[in-house]
Amino acid sequence: MSLALVYSRALSGMNAPLVEVEAHLANGLPAFNIVGLPDTEVKESRDRVRAAIIQSGFDFPAKKITVNLAPADLPKESGRFDLPIALGILAASGQISAEHLTRYEFAGELALSGLLRPVRGALAMAWQGMQAGRAFVLPSENAAQAAVMQDIQAYGADSLGAVAAHLNGIEPLAQARCTAETLSAAAAALPDLRDVKGQHTARLALEIAAAGGHSLLMMGPPGTGKSMLAQRLPGILPPLTEDELVEVWALRSLLPQHQQEWGRARPFRSPHHSASAAALVGGGSDPRPGEISLAHRGVLFLDELPEFDRKVLEVLREPLESGEIHLSRAARQAVYPARFQLVAAMNPCPCGYLGHPAKPCRCTPESIARYRSKISGPLLDRIDVVIEVPALSAADLIQAEPGECSADVLQRVQAARARQYARQGKTNAALLPADLDGIACIGADAKELLSTLIEKLSLSARSFHRILRVSRTLADLDGDETVGKQHILKAVGFRRSM
Incomplete structure (x- = not known):
């Protein structure tokens, strides 16, 4: 057999399109060519594949070898195609059985010794391979x-020889299982709220943010515990x-x-402000x-928020609303999920001591306004809860009892x-404006109070909806089916700081 077909996967964002690796052996001067829009890493696989085949005890065909990666208009990158290319050559030269090749998809980088090295994107590739049966x-x-998904049928191999033995029916590969070593970071202890002394308002805001998935901004002098709270x-x-x-x-x-x-x-992702x-x-x-x-389904913490470039902060506006990010380049496009919980911290002024009871602030009103203007109104409007984290006195720090632990x-x-x-199938922060009318369940008195506050504070429609979401979360924490006046007042109070 001079032609063999092996299935693999490329990567395009979270998508893993199918790639058919065709290996053809023809008479003529020995040559090894790879076509199908391969990048440099894929072209370099020729040397890795040749050495791996020889070191695994097989013969490298002294023929004109052509490997086609189809479809030809899809860019191919990384060393994940080493294993399927090697298997295609071995099948085309009759050294391994091609009978069961189409039942599997393959990916893996080959060492010169024939051992297999891990590749990136394995879980995304295996998931789409499962959908293809x-x-x-x-x-x-x-x-x-990949075995973290119970429906994925994945087989692990340590070398090219082990894969060849499996295909030849000599020594079958064992189906992979998710092991304790794979989840090694799962047992890592997370920082505990018990370490935070005082700051009762900040602790309540953190609990509200956790309960409803709301975004949070903390403002206060240096050393008051903003980063400490966010890490917990x-x-x-x-x-x-x-x-x-x-x-x-x-x-x-x-x-x-x-x-x-x-x-x-x-x-929990915490990028530097640069x-x-x-x-x-x-x-x-x-x-x-x-x-x-990378913060999807978790926390994105931006410390020293005004120190970020304003243009950098503005890119957060669309993902905060849509929960995904669309990246477009000249040759490729990708869509990634980005349903993260934004937590930010900032000082009240450039020197950091505006309103501090013991340290005077030396900033001018103009410098304070310029400092705060780095955070645009539209971005602030997308933050649900804004709180002040005041400086604690020496007596509070020394005499304060340990706070409530995270487990409680x-x-x-x-x-x-x-x-x-149970009520809506998602968190309150993810509720759409159309959902709020039926789900918020605002009492008559609370509705009248909210109407008055919106007019007096000139709140935007987005602010109105975010107040409703936070109010609904406060009611859920209290175990109330109806949003009351006390919940509305608390939710509005958490936005007054803006």
């Missing part, structure tokens, strides 16, 4: 990661569901191997996910989330 053969490390938010968020875990892991699998993490904890817009939303000639996508707060958060999912 085929099992996936991957390097052992990738197969264990993941500890009071409900654990990832199985569907959410697959989404998070699929995004992480797109990262380079040394950056991949496989814990079950919700993502980060570019591309680092935040993603980009590159082959668009990769940015911080907002988590119980209330989970109870509130359970009410939301």
